[in-house]
Amino acid sequence: MTTIEIDHTSRWFGNVVAVNDVSMTVGPGVTGLLGPNGAGKSTLINMMAGFLAPSTGAVSLDGRAIWRNEAAYKEIGIVPEREGMYDFLTGREFVVANAELQGLGDAEAQKALATVEMEYAQDRKISTYSKGMRQRVKMASALVHEPSVLLLDEPFNGMDPRQRMQLMELLRQMGAQGRTVLFSSHILEEVEQLASHIEVIVAGRHAASGDFRRIRRLMTDRPHRYLVRSSDDRALAAALIADPSTAGIEVDLGERALRIQAVDFGRFTELLPKVACEHGIRLLTVSPSDESLESVFSYLVAA
């Protein structure tokens, strides 16, 4: 049982605050660190990885500070986001070097390569690897000493769907074995598929924390705005406003469209096609007008 404790931690660079008074506890299982780009996820992970000192507050591993504590790396495995990784080595040489630096040897390296299913390409130079292969070799280098904590910074970036599935499965196994696995992502679906527990970071602040159902509910219960075009906008508007799931409708003459504010997301998505069908109205456009992740996050911060 290994726990990372982040206690009232802030980090600033010059006069830019990257992480602002964040407190959280990351325990065994898979935790997703969710937030838009530039939210401070990497800064937070770098502090957990001991690569960055907190400006204030404390980041500790089972009660021991991680910053300037090389011994912590016996228990931590890190998969960095950056690509730099001794491209002139073969995959096997790279993982063996990582094993040796942990005081281990060839056997452990080979086992880690098998875990990530990279044995088939282990004797090729890393410079010839695809993004997904590099990611898996990075994983092997982080797993070689069987750490109790695994930190991954945007591990799914640039991976194709099949590689993504494989890595998710691997991380799920790690979590099920009781390891503390934390990964960052700016994609809600990724986090939702994998993490049982989610921490949301927006603009350096800890915006929400909890299991994904709770976060999902927060995200879907907020007012949604839609832009709808149909064969008969006014008739559609009249029929929709009668239902309580719709809070307001504006007829936008310039756009020749309806701007609809829905309060009950689930009910509205069922209502719209039903109403259109009953009144013989053809729907030409239905597009959410504020579905960008940033707007979801900004709503969460306000919540």
Added chain:
Amino acid sequence: MYDPTVARLTYRALLGRRRAAILFVLPALLVIIAVAVRAFAGSDDQVASDVLGGFAIATMVPLIGVIAGTGAIGPEIDDGSIVYLLAKPVKRPTIIFTKLIVAIAVTMVFSALPTLIAGLILNGNGQQIAVAYTIAALVASIAYSALFLLLGTVSRHAVVFGLVYALVWEALFGTLVPGARTLSVQQWSLAVAEKVGGAGAITSDVGLPTATVLLAAVTVVATWYAGQKLRTLKLAGEE
């Protein structure tokens, strides 16, 4: 204090990069110059001393030192691959010390060895000139490696600063401005060479005791400081 894995990664990185070509070009140039001078001017102690002092010690050794010293750590910090060393239960000063050893070894092989060969070609080690300059190159290799390894640890523009130091300070000021010579690795190493070479063959502006103390101090302080800097090296993300 010394980690063989760090050493292996360091020398493979050093010799595997394109920059490493300079490591081969400069010594080759020195040997070619030596052959040409010998062919045209014959064996002459003064000429031998001028070539070894003016090109080998004043220009080649510091340049090789810059390539090996900064190259032993700078590129890893630049591309972020240093995380794989830092995220290990290995003491940071051990990483620096190991990289220093590798940088010293590479600088010695690529500067002191060619200096010896060139010296033997030039005048067959008359007045111990070849051996004396080789010793100067060996001694300078240690100090330059430590200095430029520190530079590579603290600055992203280590090569530029290193070249400015090596070419402007050591090669230009070091030979033209008397005051600058006291603070020059080149002069300190020449002070050591002075004792080895025949009387009057090699001169340095610095006395041997001062030179020895300064060489040792620069090496130790630079290495210690680089270890400290690496302990608090901030690997900020892309944000």
